[in-house]
Amino acid sequence: MERAEVVIVGGGIIGASIAYHLAMRGIKDIVLLEKELFFGAESTGKCAGGIRAQFTTPINIQLSLASIAAFERFAEEMGAPVAFHQVGYLFMSTDPAQWEAAQRAVQLQRSLGVEVQLLTAEQVNDLVPDLRTDDVVGATYSAKDGLADPHEFLQGYVKRNRELGVRAFAQRPVTGLEVKGGRIQGVVTPAGTISTPRVVNAAGAWAAQIARMAGVDVPIVPVRRHIATTAPLPFISTTYPMMVDNGSGLYMHPESGGLLMGMAKRDEPPAYRTDVDEDFVMEIVGAAVDRIPSLETAEINSAWAGLYEVTPDHHAIFEAHTEPEGLFTCAGFSGHGFMQSPAAGETMAELILDARTTLDISDLGLARFSTTNHQGREEVMVI
Numbered sequence: 091m092e093r094a095e096v097v098i099v100g101g102g103i104i105g106a107s108i109a110y111h112l113a114m115r116g117i118k119d120i121v122l123l124e125k126e127l128f129f130g131a132e133s134t135g136k137c138a139g140g141i142r143a144q145f146t147t148p149i150n151i152q153l154s155l156a157s158i159a160a161f162e163r164f165a166e167e168m169g170a171p172v173a174f175h176q177v178g179y180l181f182m183s184t185d186p187a188q189w190e191a192a193q194r195a196v197q198l199q200r201s202l203g204v205e206v207q208l209l210t211a212e213q214v215n216d217l218v219p220d221l222r223t224d225d226v227v228g229a230t231y232s233a234k235d236g237l238a239d240p241h242e243f244l245q246g247y248v249k250r251n252r253e254l255g256v257r258a259f260a261q262r263p264v265t266g267l268e269v270k271g272g273r274i275q276g277v278v279t280p281a282g283t284i285s286t287p288r289v290v291n292a293a294g295a296w297a298a299q300i301a302r303m304a305g306v307d308v309p310i311v312p313v314r315r316h317i318a319t320t321a322p323l324p325f326i327s328t329t330y331p332m333m334v335d336n337g338s339g340l341y342m343h344p345e346s347g348g349l350l351m352g353m354a355k356r357d358e359p360p361a362y363r364t365d366v367d368e369d370f371v372m373e374i375v376g377a378a379v380d381r382i383p384s385l386e387t388a389e390i391n392s393a394w395a396g397l398y399e400v401t402p403d404h405h406a407i408f409e410a411h412t413e414p415e416g417l418f419t420c421a422g423f424s425g426h427g428f429m430q431s432p433a434a435g436e437t438m439a440e441l442i443l444d445a446r447t448t449l450d451i452s453d454l455g456l457a458r459f460s461t462t463n464h465q466g467r468e469e470v471m472v473i
C-alpha cells in the first residue's frame with residue numbers, strides 16, 4: 091500500500107505552502123492531493139492578488155506582517171520569477187463612523203509595527219488623481235501592502251516542492267478518511283488508499299466536507315465572490331494602489347493595463363456556485379464608475395466568480411484535532427488566504443511538528459466556536 095508521513099488535502103496556495111514548510115523542516119514523505127485538473131484551480135486561481143497588513147485584529151495583522159516579509163524574499167528564497175508589487179492599499183472612509191473605526195484600527199496596526207499613514211481627501215488625489223473624493227472623510231494607506239499574481243507564487247511553491255521531493259497529484263480527489271481507535275490511519279482516493287498517521291485539511295471552501303469524513307464539524311462555508319476586469323486604459327497607472335471604498339466594499343487595482351474590480355454581494359447565500367451573475371457585475375461596474383468617473387467608457391473584458399471560504403468570525407482555523415488524533419485543519423481564511431499563505435504554512439508546520447507555534451494562534455482553534463469562547467471578535471474589514 092502507498093504510504094506517507096503526511097498527506098495534505100488541497101492543492102491551493104495554503105496546501106502548497108504547508109507542503110513547502112514541512113519539506114523544509116526535513117519531512118521526506120509528503121503527499122499533496124488536489125481534486126481538480128491543476129493546482130490552484132479553485133479559490134487561489136480566482137483571487138484578486140491583494141496583500142495587506144491593514145486588518146482589525148492582532149492575529150490577522152501578525153499573520154500578514156510575517157507573510158509580507160516572506161513575499162518580499164520569495165523570489166530569492168524559491169528561485170522563482172515572481173513579482174510582489176508593493177504599491178500599497180488605500181482604504182477610503184466616507185462617513186465619520188467608518189473613519190473613527192479606521193483610525194482605531196490604525197492605532198492597533200501601528201502598535202504591531204505596520205507603517206500606515208492617515209490621508210486627507212486631497213492627499214488621496216495626489217496618489218490617484220482619477221478618484222472622486224468629494225465624500226471621502228479620510229483614508230488610510232500602507233505603502234508596504236501590495237499586489238501579486240497568485241499563480242506565480244503557487245507555481246513557485248509547486249516547483250520547489252517537487253525539488254524537495256513532495257509527491258503532488260492533481261486529479262486525485264480524497265473521497266474518505268480512515269480512522270481507527272481515535273487516530274487517522276489513511277486517506278482514501280479512487281486511485282487507492284494512502285496509509286498515513288497525519289492528514290492536513292487544506293481544502294479551503296471544501297474543508298468542512300473533508301472534516302466530515304473524519305466525523306468532525308468545522309464551520310466553513312463557501313460564498314461566491316465576483317471580479318470584473320477592464321480592457322487596457324491609458325489613464326490607469328501601474329503604480330496605483332489597491333483602492334478600497336469602505337462604504338460599498340468596492341475594491342479596484344491596476345491589472346494588465348486596465349483595472350480589476352471586485353465587491354461582495356451582501357445577501358449572497360452560502361453555496362458551491364461560481365456562475366457569473368451579470369446583473370451583479372454591472373453593480374460592481376456602477377460602483378467603480380461612481381468612484382472613478384473616467385471609467386464610464388471602459389470596456390469590460392472579463393468577469394468571473396470564485397469561492398470565499400468563510401468562518402463565523404472571518405478568521406482562519408488552525409487546529410491540531412484530538413478526535414481523531416493526526417488530523418490537522420488549516421482553512422477558512424475568509425478571503426485572506428493568499429496574503430496569509432506564507433505564514434500559514436510555516437505556522438502549520440510548527441503546529442504539526444512541534445505542537446507549538448511562534449505566532450500566538452491560540453485564538454484560531456475550533457474551541458473559539460463553543461458558546462463560551464466565541465464572543466465579540468470579528469474581522470470587520472469589508473473586503
Ligand SMILES: Cc1cc2nc3c(=O)[nH]c(=O)nc-3n(C[C@H](O)[C@H](O)[C@H](O)COP(=O)(O)OP(=O)(O)OC[C@H]3O[C@@H](n4cnc5c(N)ncnc54)[C@H](O)[C@@H]3O)c2cc1C
Pocket residue numbers: 099100101102103104105123124125126129130131132133134135136137138139140141262263264265292293294295296300315316317352395396397398399421422423424425426427428429430
Ligand atoms: C474573487 C476572489 C478574490 C479574492 N481576493 C483575494 C485577495 O485579494 N487576497 C487574498 O489574500 N485572498 C483573496 N481571496 C481569497 C483567496 O483566494 C483564498 O483565501 C485562498 O486562495 C485560499 O487558499 P486555499 O488553498 O485554502 O483554497 P483553494 O485555493 O480553494 O484550495 C483548496 C483546494 O482543495 C481542493 N479540494 C477540495 N476538496 C478536495 C478533495 N476532496 N480532494 C482533493 N482536493 C480537494 C480544491 O479543489 C482546491 O483546489 C479571494 C478569493 C476570491 C474568490
